[in-house]
Amino acid sequence: MDNGGGQGANYRSSTISILQSSNSLQNINNNLRDGNKKNQEYKIYTITKSLTTKRMGDAEAKKLGEANSLSENKFYIYRRNKGLSVVSEETLKRINKKIHFNNKHLKHGLTVMSNLSNKYYPNFEDNIYLEFCDKLFKDPLQNIKDRTSAKKIINEIKSIYGVNVADSIPETYALYHIYEALVPKTNKGYGNDKFQHFIYNVYSQFNHGYIPTKGAQLGAEVIDILKGKGSKEISTDLGNDMEANIAGLEYGSNLAKRYDESIPYRDKK
DSSP states (O other): OOHHHHHHHHHEEEHHHHHHHHHHHHHHHHHHHHHHHHTTOOOEEEOOOSSEEEOOOHHHHHHHHHTTTTTTSSSSETTTTOOOEEEEEHHHHTTTTSSOOOOHHHHHHHHHHHHHHHHHHOOTTTTHHHHHHHHHHHHHTTOOOSHHHHHHHHHHHHHHSSOOGGGHHHHHHHHHHHHHHHHHHTTTOTHHHHHHHHHHHHHHHHOOOHHHHHHHHHHHHHHHHHHHOOOHHHHHHHHHHHHHHHHHHHHHHHHHHHHHHSSSSOOOO
């Protein structure tokens, strides 16, 4: 009996020890989890007036990170409309000029955006993309007098800026992030799609003329509608996009006239 009682006591003692150890391990795991959450670092950046990134302070980043269920393994850019966009480390380095732009039209675009930021920040003009796009074309075409050379430059600019983001070269992402982070959503020119619309229509009007261009840009708007946006959003986006399309048509038409080789160059000014 004594031996049996001793064995029972030992069993109970062993069970209690196991349970205590299990609870201790659970407490350790909980502490580690809470500690990791407390020390979690969210990599959120803003774009400055000088077009470089600035990392957000830990307290503000933590608040944003937890509110939006962000991953600590990703990088984010905080936009002026209070939105967040995922960005690659490579694009961050390119924004901070640690990786250089290879494409001459992107280098020029960055210079143009820098000048606009110095001129307007933080209150950008409505439809700021019009001034941005004008400089994209005007500067490289300044001393060009023949249609063949002009067409080459216009087509190059379109291949960079006048295509869908998914079809863009990675270098373009840096400029898109800068533009969308600095230009607030209240601006009618918000969104890189505005200068995509404008530039594509300049290219199409210069190369193909009014009717094919008009048909193409109306078709693009129908596709936007079919994506299932709300009616108010459709109305606003459609109006602003069509405005960009029409402005691009007019700009392309003026360039086509300028480089119409049947008219003496001196008479086109």
